[in-house]
Amino acid sequence: MIWNNEMECADRQQMHEIQSRRLSAMIQRIYDNVPFYRNKLKEAGIEPGDIKSVDQLKYLPFTTKSDLRDNYPFGLFTVPQSEVVRIHASSGTTGKPTVVGYTQQDLEMWAEVVARGLTMAGIHRGDTIQIAYGYGPFTGGLGLHYGAEKVGATVIPISTGNTKKQLQFMTDFRATVLACTPSYAAHLGESIRKEGIAPEEIKLHTGVFGAEPWTNEMRKEIEQLLQIKAYDIYGLSEVIGPGVSMECACQCGNHVFEDHFIPEIINPDTLEVLPDGELGELVFTPVSKVAMPLLRYRTRDLTRLHREKCDCGRTLVRMEKCLGRTDDMLIIRGVNVFPSQIESVLMEMTETTPHYQLVVRRENNLDTLEVLVEIDERNWSDSIRELEGIRQRIDHNIKSLLGISAKIRLVEPHSIERSEGKAKRVIDYRQY
Amino acid sequence: MYIKQLSVFLEDRSGRLTELTRILAENDVNITALSVAETADYGIVRMVVGRPELAKKALEDAGFSIGLTDVVCVNIPDKPGSLYRILEILTAEDINVDYMYAFSNNDVALAVIRAADIAQMSEVLEKNNLQLLSQADIYQL
Numbered sequence: 001m002i003w004n005n006e007m008e009c010a011d012r013q014q015m016h017e018i019q020s021r022r023l024s025a026m027i028q029r030i031y032d033n034v035p036f037y038r039n040k041l042k043e044a045g046i047e048p049g050d051i052k053s054v055d056q057l058k059y060l061p062f063t064t065k066s067d068l069r070d071n072y073p074f075g076l077f078t079v080p081q082s083e084v085v086r087i088h089a090s091s092g093t094t095g096k097p098t099v100v101g102y103t104q105q106d107l108e109m110w111a112e113v114v115a116r117g118l119t120m121a122g123i124h125r126g127d128t129i130q131i132a133y134g135y136g137p138f139t140g141g142l143g144l145h146y147g148a149e150k151v152g153a154t155v156i157p158i159s160t161g162n163t164k165k166q167l168q169f170m171t172d173f174r175a176t177v178l179a180c181t182p183s184y185a186a187h188l189g190e191s192i193r194k195e196g197i198a199p200e201e202i203k204l205h206t207g208v209f210g211a212e213p214w215t216n217e218m219r220k221e222i223e224q225l226l227q228i229k230a231y232d233i234y235g236l237s238e239v240i241g242p243g244v245s246m247e248c249a250c251q252c253g254n255h256v257f258e259d260h261f262i263p264e265i266i267n268p269d270t271l272e273v274l275p276d277g278e279l280g281e282l283v284f285t286p287v288s289k290v291a292m293p294l295l296r297y298r299t300r301d302l303t304r305l306h307r308e309k310c311d312c313g314r315t316l317v318r319m320e321k322c323l324g325r326t327d328d329m330l331i332i333r334g335v336n337v338f339p340s341q342i343e344s345v346l347m348e349m350t351e352t353t354p355h356y357q358l359v360v361r362r363e364n365n366l367d368t369l370e371v372l373v374e375i376d377e378r379n380w381s382d383s384i385r386e387l388e389g390i391r392q393r394i395d396h397n398i399k400s401l402l403g404i405s406a407k408i409r410l411v412e413p414h415s416i417e418r419s420e421g422k423a424k425r426v427i428d429y430r431q432y
Numbered sequence: 433m434y435i436k437q438l439s440v441f442l443e444d445r446s447g448r449l450t451e452l453t454r455i456l457a458e459n460d461v462n463i464t465a466l467s468v469a470e471t472a473d474y475g476i477v478r479m480v481v482g483r484p485e486l487a488k489k490a491l492e493d494a495g496f497s498i499g500l501t502d503v504v505c506v507n508i509p510d511k512p513g514s515l516y517r518i519l520e521i522l523t524a525e526d527i528n529v530d531y532m533y534a535f536s537n538n539d540v541a542l543a544v545i546r547a548a549d550i551a552q553m554s555e556v557l558e559k560n561n562l563q564l565l566s567q568a569d570i571y572q573l
């Protein structure tokens with residue numbers, strides 16, 4: 001089923017018109033109401049009336065995360081505070097949190113795109129969705145919440161944490177859909193096994209997972225653990241929250257709801273727009289957002305765009321699963337390493353679990369990478385020869401994928417700290 | 433006849449082995465035989481205990497990862513040449529020993545042996561009139 005046939009299956013010409021109209025109106029709004037953008041546009045020699053087509057997007061200035069920090073907290077809002085009905089904020093691990101505001105219309109648009117996404121994953125009235133994303137300033141919980149209510153599903157707003165209660169609600173309330181981060185989904189799957197809950201007591205058939213990069217191998221592991229089909233939902237609070245893009249049943253990339261969020265791929269060094277199919281940094285312009293539209297916001301996520309029509313019938317542009325964020329990327333002895341690459345190596349092996357941690361140090365001016373890998377408690381041998389064989393295979397596979405050697409350390413099951421939100425995959429002790 | 437050996441994966445962290453034996457002590461589990469195989473980062477503790485199922489549960493509840501491995505525990509006369517005789521039998525039958533550990537007490541000597549095909553090894557040793565201990569025998573040691 002398709003939630004909004006008109007927008008999700010529009011032909012390219014129609015979409016071009018919608019985007020152009022909305023972009024042009026947005027430029028006028030930010031020019032009139034946001035001094036930061038008025039100055040930026042003036043510096044670039046652009047008057048609001050100049051922008052008539054989405055094809056001109058590439059001439060417009062970018063917005064970065066540091067621009068959001070410089071205008072903390074409400075400097076980029078286009079409306080008076082009396083129009084703002086909700087404020088969300090990112091965790092702000094580095095410095096000030098990133099603040100975003102929503103008008104009533106924005107919240108309705110957000111619920112609409114999440115409803116489109118959930119419908120894509122086959123979720124509808126009659127389903128019971130357990131939302132184990134954090135509720136609060138983080139956009140995950142409330143973002144999923146209103147979209148799920150919009151499609152008419154029964155919502156369990158349990159938020160994150162308290163694994164025992166999660167399992168109790170999941171079985172007693174017969175949840176059919178689980179929404180959380182992929183690492184927490186893997187943890188819940190393991191906990192079901194550990195508690196000895198019979199498979200027939202779990203009624204889940206679908207998972208909606210996002211908020212951190214995850215690989216297809218991780219997907220297989222979660223699908224097998226929970227006996228579900230797992231879908232990727234993508235989003236970031238600066239653009240709206242979850243619901244910027246979502247996978248359909250074909251699972252050939254996430255459909256971007258481009259009538260609201262116009263995507264581009266740029267070369268992060270030259271800032272030039274790259275053609276479809278090329279890997280680069282994802283940039284979004286959320287053209288219909290009222291409280292806080294952003295002009296060409298640089299996500300730091302690395303991916304590719306594809307525009308061929310999808311078998312599901314939707315014409316929306318697709319983005320590949322993100323390889324990682326440019327700021328997740330580790331540079332180790334000059335080699336670019338994404339945690340997701342290590343994850344894909346580990347997930348291909350049956351003797352290890354999806355739980356791992358990368359520890360980076362600098363010893364005698366040389367970067368060292370240590371990979372902590374939990375052995376699988378259900379499937380380990382007490383023979384040193386076999387354990388060493390596993391260690392050597394991980395070592396070999398990482399070396400052949402990345403071209404650098406890592407020290408592999410096998411650790412006890414459950415010894416790597418479990419996260420209920422975003423997993424902490426990297427510990428970098430290097431001093432810059 | 434085989435018995436269940438407890439195998440424990442231990443990270444090389446200070447106090448881990450102490451913690452392991454504390455839990456066994458609290459649960460009144462007697463250790464008949466124990467060996468530690470170690471690498472740079474981790475070790476495998478292998479133990480023959482009186483009540484393996486109870487020990488496994490107690491250790492798992494405390495967060496250890498426990499495997500139960502089938503091993504053969506063979507009674508050998510405590511005199512020179514006895515172990516040689518057993519290994520000679522296994523070699524003649526082309527049975528490869530993965531690992532073993534042995535101990536003697538008064539006039540009894542016991543060897544715990546693990547091989548890939550534990551059923552075959554057990555059969556061969558019994559055919560050669562060697563006494564293999566049962567779980568109940570271990571409990572009474």
